[in-house]
Amino acid sequence: xxxxxxxxxxxxxxxxxxVSLNCTYSxxxxxxxxxxxxxxxxxxxxxxxTYSSGNKEDGRFTAQVDKSSKYISLFIRDSQxxxxxxxxxxxxxxxxxLVFGTGTRLLVSP
Amino acid sequence: KAGVTQTPRYLIKTRGQQVTLSCSPISGxxxxxxxxxxxxxxxxxxxxxxxxxxxxxxxxxxxxSGRQFSNSRSEMNVSxxxxxxSALYLCASSPRDTLAGGLRxxxxxxxxxxxxx
Numbered sequence: 001x002x003x004x005x006x007x008x009x010x011x012x013x014x015x016x017x018x019v020s021l022n023c024t025y026s027x028x029x030x031x032x033x034x035x036x037x038x039x040x041x042x043x044x045x046x047x048x049x050t051y052s053s054g055n056k057e058d059g060r061f062t063a064q065v066d067k068s069s070k071y072i073s074l075f076i077r078d079s080q081x082x083x084x085x086x087x088x089x090x091x092x093x094x095x096x097x098l099v100f101g102t103g104t105r106l107l108v109s110p
Numbered sequence: 111k112a113g114v115t116q117t118p119r120y121l122i123k124t125r126g127q128q129v130t131l132s133c134s135p136i137s138g139x140x141x142x143x144x145x146x147x148x149x150x151x152x153x154x155x156x157x158x159x160x161x162x163x164x165x166x167x168x169x170x171x172x173x174x175s176g177r178q179f180s181n182s183r184s185e186m187n188v189s190x191x192x193x194x195x196s197a198l199y200l201c202a203s204s205p206r207d208t209l210a211g212g213l214r215x216x217x218x219x220x221x222x223x224x225x226x227x
Contacts, residue, residue: 032211032214034214036218041220042220043114043200043202043218043219043220043221044153044200044218045217045218046215046216046217049214049215088152088153090153092211092213092214096158096165096166096208096213098155098166098213099155100145100152100153100154100155101152102151102152102153103152103153
């Protein structure tokens with residue numbers, strides 16, 4: 001079993017929809033939770049990171065962490081075609097062990 | 111500010127050969143990390159350098175090695191290439207010291223696409 005699981009998708013939604021992207025994990029030592037966006041033929045781009053449980057908002061993006069369920073989410077409001085990309089979750093322990101999910105491909109149609 | 115640059119962008123090598131990839135971090139960033147990305151395994155951490163010292167290492171064989179220079183530029187070397195080494199190799203830099211959470215705030219380059227035949 002992988003330490004971090006992420007549905008590969010693709011997830012197809014119409015423009016303007018609210019998108020929910022999720023990861024589950026098994027290692028309770030993870031403390032920091034990151035979301036990256038990766039466009040085709042580009043490197044990943046950090047969207048946001050959160051520490052421990054709770055919510056964090058940045059513009060149209062909201063990251064949510066539920067440590068009791070070992071579940072994290074990224075919500076995208078008012079999705080745009082330019083949001084079409086692969087979204088990667090990543091998790092970091094206090095001892096600097098870093099693990100990425102395999103990514104979810106998102107397609108937003110006009 | 112210029113972003114992270116990686117050279118070359120594409121590379122084709124033969125099994126058994128060795129390869130060296132180069133990464134120039136964002137100006138002022140002293141932490142550099144390397145990753146391997148494949149469709150099956152996703153993004154996997156190779157190693158991280160800060161101020162010319164390897165601070166962190168992933169679970170890769172000794173054929174994978176790296177180094178960082180005094181100007182923070184970094185190189186990654188893979189010896190005795192295998193077909194399974196075909197991947198996108200990504201470099202990332204961070205403004206934070208490793209021990210101050212450098213791995214949680216990283217800026218990636220475009221990667222080097224390595225094909226081993």
